[in-house]
Amino acid sequence: MGNANTDSPIDDIAYLTRSEHRAPALIALSVRPRSRSELWEMTGVSESTIRRTLSEFEARNWVYRDGYQYEATQMGAFVASAIAESIDRIETERQLRDVWRLLPDEETGFTIDMCSDATVTVADPEEPSRPISRFCALFEGTDRLRVTGLDVAMLDSCKTELCRRIVEGMETELINPPRVADYIRSDCPDLFSEALESGNLDLRLHDDLPPFGVGLFDDRTAIIGYDPEGVAVRVLVDTDGTDPREWAESTFTAHRRKTPTLPLENDL
Structure with a gap:
């Protein structure tokens, strides 16, 4: 399992934004439970990459596993909502720049x-x-x-x-x-x-x-x-x-x- 000990909120934001699939994956899990195969098909990354990503999410208590599916915790949904709003704002800013x-x-x-x-x-x-x-x-x-x-x-x-x-x-x-x-x-x-x-x-x-x-x-x-x-x-x-x-x-x-x-x- 990954390391959840980060030095600042910026580290967690950087983790989510460093790879393009991470924020969409967390946002998707905040909508409904999904399997690993659903996530790697949706994001277009490899199964091993999704496995590592889910391990990092679990280490941060953002998701939990229920059988073969994963679902966002309340904390994960909280983070996903903030990230989704930030993405929407930046998209608007880019259009209006x-x-x-x-x-x-x-x-x-x-x-x-x-x-x-x-x-x-x-x-x-x-x-x-x-x-x-x-x-x-x-x-x-x-x-x-x-x-x-x-x-x-x-x-x-x-x-x-x-x-x-x-x-x-x-x-x-x-x-x-x-x-x-x-x-x-x-x-x-x-x-x-x-x-x-x-x-x-x-x-x-x-x-x-x-x-x-x-x-x-x-x-x-x-x-x-x-x-x-x-x-x-x-x-x-x-x-x-x-x-x-x-x-x-x-x-x-x-x-x-x-x-x-x-x-x-x-x-x-």
Whole structure:
């Protein structure tokens, strides 16, 4: 059996993370009992490696053996939960590492914790439209849409699908920077006139919006991150969490209360 005497908690963390199979194995055992053969098939390591790993887990009182199966103890489940949460957080951080500065800052009440369990869609050189495609997929499945900060960078690529959904019956409130009015007048006045005539669209201008967008769908909340020049959508973060929903509702309400300088429908 292995040696359970470690010098610090860091040693145990290092043990779990030094080989990629150890944390997944402990997490799996915290879900339900498993045999050695199940574990080595699941992790892709050899049977002898799993045998040594289970011995180390037993030495730390993280698992116990019951017949041919192993199961996490309460202490093992406690450790597995912490490791799983840490892995999730690091995965979120890795996705946001290059784009987090494009999201709302803490002064707005938004925190990176709100991105936990979120779907993060980042543009890349091969698929620059990934965040826009995700946004379109979200409004295809909603009956009500509210967005503040829907800038030209997003609108240009999804206007046809968006107006189609509005005409079909999706209740929509959009709060936009003034340049959106110029874009609509010059590029697609007929498209938005039809959407406005449907009675399902409230389209307004706000001349002091922050450099990000906030979208509220039936069951999801989305944050839109634009590049510093505002000409491209770099990231879309969407979640069904309660805290981001409350923050987004508050943000949208605050922006709507201050709008509009002029309802856009009167300006077309």
